[in-house]
Amino acid sequence: MSKRVVITGMGIWSCLGQDLDTVRQSLYEGRSGIGLDAERLKYGYLSGLTGIVPEAVLTKKDVNRHVRAGMSEEAKYAFMASRQAFSQAGIDDEYLLNNEVGCIFGNDSSAKPVIEAAKIMEEKHDSEMLGYGCVFQSMNSTVNMNLSTIFHIQGINFTVSAACASGSHSIGLAYMLIKQGLQDMVLCGGAQETNYYSMASFDALRAFSTHMDEPTKASRPFDRDRDGLIPSGGAAALVLEDYDHAVARGATILAEVCGYGFSSNGGGISTPSEDGCCVAMQRAMDDAGVNADDIDYINAHATSTPQGDMYEAKALKKMFLGHHALISSTKSMTGHECWMAGASEAVYSTIMMLNNFVAPNINFDNPDEYSDGLNITPQTVDTELKVVLSNSFGFGGTNAALVLRRI
Numbered sequence: 001m002s003k004r005v006v007i008t009g010m011g012i013w014s015c016l017g018q019d020l021d022t023v024r025q026s027l028y029e030g031r032s033g034i035g036l037d038a039e040r041l042k043y044g045y046l047s048g049l050t051g052i053v054p055e056a057v058l059t060k061k062d063v064n065r066h067v068r069a070g071m072s073e074e075a076k077y078a079f080m081a082s083r084q085a086f087s088q089a090g091i092d093d094e095y096l097l098n099n100e101v102g103c104i105f106g107n108d109s110s111a112k113p114v115i116e117a118a119k120i121m122e123e124k125h126d127s128e129m130l131g132y133g134c135v136f137q138s139m140n141s142t143v144n145m146n147l148s149t150i151f152h153i154q155g156i157n158f159t160v161s162a163a164c165a166s167g168s169h170s171i172g173l174a175y176m177l178i179k180q181g182l183q184d185m186v187l188c189g190g191a192q193e194t195n196y197y198s199m200a201s202f203d204a205l206r207a208f209s210t211h212m213d214e215p216t217k218a219s220r221p222f223d224r225d226r227d228g229l230i231p232s233g234g235a236a237a238l239v240l241e242d243y244d245h246a247v248a249r250g251a252t253i254l255a256e257v258c259g260y261g262f263s264s265n266g267g268g269i270s271t272p273s274e275d276g277c278c279v280a281m282q283r284a285m286d287d288a289g290v291n292a293d294d295i296d297y298i299n300a301h302a303t304s305t306p307q308g309d310m311y312e313a314k315a316l317k318k319m320f321l322g323h324h325a326l327i328s329s330t331k332s333m334t335g336h337e338c339w340m341a342g343a344s345e346a347v348y349s350t351i352m353m354l355n356n357f358v359a360p361n362i363n364f365d366n367p368d369e370y371s372d373g374l375n376i377t378p379q380t381v382d383t384e385l386k387v388v389l390s391n392s393f394g395f396g397g398t399n400a401a402l403v404l405r406r407i
Contacts, residue, residue, distance in 0.1 A: 005178045005258070006407065008251040009089025009239035010347050011081035011189075015051035015232055015334055019084065024351045027359040028380055032216035032333045034230050040196045040203075047208035049218050051232025051335040053194045056080045063150055070136030072110050074191035074339075075146040077235035082147055082187055089239040090251055091185075093152070102155030102183045104174050105143045106166025106190035108339045111198040113137035143191045143235075155183050163394025164301075166190055167236065168342025168402055172260035174240045184245045190340035192233030199231045205270075209304065220363040221302035221329035222309050222371040229303040230335030236344035255350045256405040259288025265397030272308050276399045277315035281389060284401035294387050295325040295403075297358050299349045301391040302329035303336045312391065313370035320374070326383070327376045328361035342392035346402055353385040353406050 012019070015033025016026035026033065033051050040048040056076035058068055063079065071079070086092075091101070113134055120129050136145060141159040148157045156177060160170045167190025174186035202208065209228040211218040220226040246253055261284030265273035285291060298316065302309045316327065330348050331337075337344050352359055357380055364371075364378040385406060392400045 002179045003181055004243035004256060005175045005240055006243050006246050006256050007238050007254045007350060008241045008246050009085040009091065010254065010350060011084025011237040012344060012347050013056060013077045013080045014234040014337065014344055015053050018054065018080065020351065024355060026333065027330065027348060027351060028357055030333065030360040030362045030380060032362065034215045034219060034335050036212055036215050037196070043196050045196065045200065045203045046206065047203060047210045047212060049209055049212055049215055049230045050194065051230065051337065053232065053234045067146065067149060069131065069133030071146050072113055072137040072142040072193065073195060074107060074110065074193040074235065075143045078105060078143045078147060078189065078191040078237065079150060081189060081235040081237035082151065085187065085237040085239050091239065096152045100155040101153055102174065102177065102186035103144055103147050103153045103157050104160060104170045104186060104188045105147065106160045106162065106170040106339050106343060107140060107143045108161045108163055108166050109193065109198055110138050110140060110142050112193060112195045115197045147187065156186065162398045163396055164336065164338050164341055165392040165394040165398045165400040166339040166342065167344065168390065168392035168400035169262070171238060171257065171343060171346055171402055172262065172400055175257045175260050178240055178242050185239065185241045187237060187239055189235060189237035190343035191235040192338045192340040194233040202231060207305065217363050219304045219332050219335050221300065221304045221332050221361055222313060222367065222376055223364050224366040224368040226304045226306060226309060229305055232335035232337045234337065234340060236340050236347045238343065238346060253407050255353055256407050257402065258405045259284040259403030261287060261401040263399045267397060270395055272311035272393060273397065274311045274314045276397060277312055277391065277393065278318060280399035280401040281319060281391065284389065284403045288403035290387055290403060292320050292323045295389050296385045297349070297352065297388040298325050298327045299345045299388065299390040300327055300329040301393045303331055310370045313374060316374055325375060326358045326381060327374055328359055330359055332362040342400060345390050346404065349388045349390050349404055353388055353404065356384050357382050358385070
């Protein structure tokens with residue numbers, strides 16, 4: 001007998017803010033977190049645009065020095081977000097020590113420690129100069145291994161590495177484990193490093209917007225004049241829990257995860273697919289037992305790239321044209337948060353659902369032939385949201401969709 005899966009805690013560390021209330025205000029006001037980083041241009045980037053994410057500064061009161069030495073940038077972001085999520089869920093150290101909680105996080109790179117280690121080796125020719133923590137910072141599982149150590153994780157514990165769908169897949173897998181009765185509670189989410197080492201290869205593909213004269217207007221999902229994405233990052237965390245378990249311990253339930261859909265395009269490594277998008281969305285809605293008429297809001301994946309937005313717009317038209325669902329891409333404000341995007345957008349969508357509004361797709365001034373006719377809103381809309389759909393798609397053709405329901 002399948003279990004119901006609910007969200008009882010959330011945390012965020014992003015360019016829109018480093019707590020839920022600040023992020024709620026940024027979303028409602030349509031406030032962009034994108035700026036210009038001169039260091040990227042100095043390093044050799046074609047575009048210096050990025051989401052401005054503050055450093056996560058941990059002290060010995062947060063985590064002891066021995067553990068901090070093994071924490072990568074994204075692991076620190078994830079710690080900050082996870083601590084918030086556990087706090088909101090009412091989960092303390094005593095609970096974590098005496099109960100089995102799982103941890104599944106999306107993360108698909110840890111560039112900075114790898115590059116810095118290579119520089120030290122080339123200069124010093126001595127591996128002992130790398131220090132104790134380098135190995136734990138440089139592994140792709142750096143987020144999970146650090147969170148499991150800090151929070152005494154005793155349940156499922158692994159990293160989802162699925163490009164820009166990593167965060168959504170982590171939530172989907174946590175949902176499936178709880179639904180099947182294999183775990184009562186799972187901490188899940190996504191984390192993305194923001195250092196300039198991590199995004200140079202994307203810049204080499206000319207994937208980034210070069211509208212550097214007005215950074216806050218550079219991310220233009222679905223707009224005719226979009227010219228590329230803006231990299232961003234941070235971390236988002238959610239505590240997912242069996243509904244009966246949450247009720248029994250008196251937890252406040254924020255929303256229900258009721259559908260997870262996935263697919264793979266089976267085509268070019270960087271080529272989106274209209275059909276792949278549709279399969280993931282339909283599978284998520286079938287899982288949730290809803291149809292297009294039931295969806296009130298769609299948080300689109302749309303990253304502000306000419307090709308990616310086109311394919312998603314075509315898929316959305318095929319499935320939602322003529323229906324009432326409002327559509328926006330929060331990436332218009334955040335840029336593309338990459339490995340964390342699916343998780344952060346689940347948080348953003350839940351914030352909207354709890355506060356009865358749809359955040360705007362800012363900079364949507366001129367629809368193109370593909371987005372024209374869709375219910376994309378360039379302004380904040382005050383409205384009740386009962387069911388939302390959140391999309392995430394990534395390189396390699398990986399697609400994920402989540403359906404969240406208000407309780």
